[in-house]
Amino acid sequence: MRVFFILCIMLFGHLIKMPAQYKVTVINSTYESLTLRAVGYGKKAALAVENAELSALNAVLFVGHAGTAFPQPLINEDRNFIESKHKSVFDDFYGGQYRDYIGTSVIVTPFGKNELKQKCITIDVSVRVKALRTYLENKGIIRKFGF
Numbered sequence: 001m002r003v004f005f006i007l008c009i010m011l012f013g014h015l016i017k018m019p020a021q022y023k024v025t026v027i028n029s030t031y032e033s034l035t036l037r038a039v040g041y042g043k044k045a046a047l048a049v050e051n052a053e054l055s056a057l058n059a060v061l062f063v064g065h066a067g068t069a070f071p072q073p074l075i076n077e078d079r080n081f082i083e084s085k086h087k088s089v090f091d092d093f094y095g096g097q098y099r100d101y102i103g104t105s106v107i108v109t110p111f112g113k114n115e116l117k118q119k120c121i122t123i124d125v126s127v128r129v130k131a132l133r134t135y136l137e138n139k140g141i142i143r144k145f146g147f
């Protein structure tokens with residue numbers, strides 16, 4: 001029993017120290033878009049907002065959201081593989097082009113420190129999923145539906 005308790009502490013201690021990636025929850029879903037509440041981390045507010053927006057986009061790209069119009073991720077391949085295979089496309093995308101697929105970005109919790117003393121912000125991000133899917137299809141990253 002004691003060994004189990006120690007293993008649990010080690011496991012949860014490790015999880016707490018991990019960077020929060022894709023810390024998002026679904027707020028609303030339509031046929032065209034998905035609104036997610038995302039937490040972003042950074043030393044400055046602008047960096048934290050960018051981190052939250054990218055977390056929301058990456059969750060749509062690589063995770064999917066059950067119970068919405070988009071239960072499957074847009075990209076069903078390993079993230080590292082697909083990003084290295086299409087490096088120039090993702091360099092442009094993460095370099096700022098991703099903003100074309102953000103409908104709105106509304107601050108929910110102001111920039112400050114959380115209970116773990118990490119500087120963060122919580123925002124509601126509306127991702128234009130249909131437009132993002134078309135972009136990925138046109139760049140040859142995913143196949144068009146039915147082809």
